Amino acid sequence: MDINPYASAMDRVSPGTFVPDIAPAAPASQPLAPGDAGATTSFKDTVKSLLNDVNDKLSTAGQMSQDLATGRSNDLDGTVKSVEEASLAFQFTMAVRNKLMEAYTEVQQMQF
Numbered sequence: 001m002d003i004n005p006y007a008s009a010m011d012r013v014s015p016g017t018f019v020p021d022i023a024p025a026a027p028a029s030q031p032l033a034p035g036d037a038g039a040t041t042s043f044k045d046t047v048k049s050l051l052n053d054v055n056d057k058l059s060t061a062g063q064m065s066q067d068l069a070t071g072r073s074n075d076l077d078g079t080v081k082s083v084e085e086a087s088l089a090f091q092f093t094m095a096v097r098n099k100l101m102e103a104y105t106e107v108q109q110m111q112f
Helices: 004-011 043-070 076-108
Strands: none
Touching: 043 076
16 A cells, blocks of 8 residues: 555645645645635524525526426426526535534433
């Protein structure tokens, strides 16, 4: 078993991160400092935007399915792709919800 690729990747890990900079010409990754542009989005806003995106996918899939069923559209491939994308997005959302609920339950059961 050759561990040289792993060892060389570990040598390129930036201090303070767990991600190796694989591309030789890529700039070294830096941890976000407080006040960076990427750090200003709240968790609530991120979840809200993800839920809105899933809702849009479900609405689009429903509309495309209805259009196909009523004969207003002949785009079977697009409809199938849209329905499958909405299904996957919903399944992912439910998996995240379940993990959050498990974490909440675990924190709730902690004794202080």
